[in-house]
Amino acid sequence: MKFKLRDRVAVVTGAGGGIGRAVAVSLARRGCHLALADISEAGLEQTAGMARALGARVSCHRLDVADATMVRALPQQVNASHGRIDLLVNNAGVALGGSFEQVSEADFDWLMDINFHGVVRMTRAFLPYLHAGDDSRLVNVSSLYGLISPAGQAAYSASKFAVRGFSNALRHELEGSNVGVTVVHPGGVATSIARSARAPAGVPEEEVLRRRALSEKLLRMPADKAGEIIVRGIENRKARILVGMDAKIVSVVERFAPVRYWSLLKKGVQQ
Incomplete structure (x- = not known):
């Protein structure tokens, strides 16, 4: 039986743009009402306008998922x-390029505090409300880099593997309850994440620009298409959603070559 979205209420973090906005609009199209959260108030208002035009009841909440006080409130x-609260989509996240030795401890902690601890904080805060419903769902957005760990992505990949592991364990713990758990692995979705990624101090600007251009080259899928894939997966109660052919291919390669996959994939990534 499908997870029915009409007249339910979804909380979406990182809703001010990109995948978060696309998910919010896809939910609104299905008659779902929305609590939109983001650190960018301007982005929130733009998303809210799009959702309201589709008939959704929308509230906007400025939120930094790294701020425990804001999350608790x-x-x-x-x-x-x-x-009521029926669905939580933990989508907010940031990016940080550079090898482990290039990335400072402070930057590594900054990324983990948002990408992983933010998901944990939000889940802890909202789980009692999800349990209070008749049929609820928790959706955590990991990444393609929660399936594989490329060179130069030690911090980001660590955070997204953590989201994956947390989600999978939580699904097993909540089995038999009214709360289902979904983990999402988007591949190359055309958002601003590469342009807004933090660069390690001391890395030459030309190297930062080269890495950024390479990353943007891999971001091909329109965000609205990714949003539709994710929401259809939520409707179908999927435990794992792979977004894009790149995510599907990488998942297969990693499964059959769990140690050697990077030697097989890196040529295509670095071109």
Whole structure:
């Protein structure tokens, strides 16, 4: 039986643009009401306008998922606005390029605090509200780099593998309850994540620009298409959603060559 989205309430983090905005619009198209959260108020208002035009009831919440006080306060705010919470989409995230030796401890911790600890904080805060519903779902957005670990992505990949492991364990723990768990692995989706990625201090600008151009070259799928794939997966109660042919191919290669996959894949990635 499908997870019905009409007249339910979804909380979406990172909703000010990219995949978060696309997911929010796809949910609104199906009659789902929305609590949109992002650190960018301007981005939130743009997404809210798109969702309201589709008939959704929308509340906007400025949120930094690294701020534990803001996260703890959010569920009551959402509940006060909507009266129920049925779906949580933990999508907010940041990127950080550079090898492990190039990335400072402070930058590594900054990324983990948002990409992983933010997911854990949000889950801890909202899980009691999800349990209170008749049929609820928790959706955590990992990455292609939560399936494989390329050179130069030690911090980002660590955070996305952590999201994957956390989600899988939580699914097993919640088995038999009213809360289902989905983990999402987007491949190359055309968002601003590469352009907005933090660069390690001391790396020459030309090297930063080269890496950024290479990353952007791999971001091909339109965000609205990715949003539709994710929401269809939520409707179908999928435990894992692979977004894009690149994610599907990488998943197969890693399964059959769990140690050697990088030697097989890196030529295509570095071209």
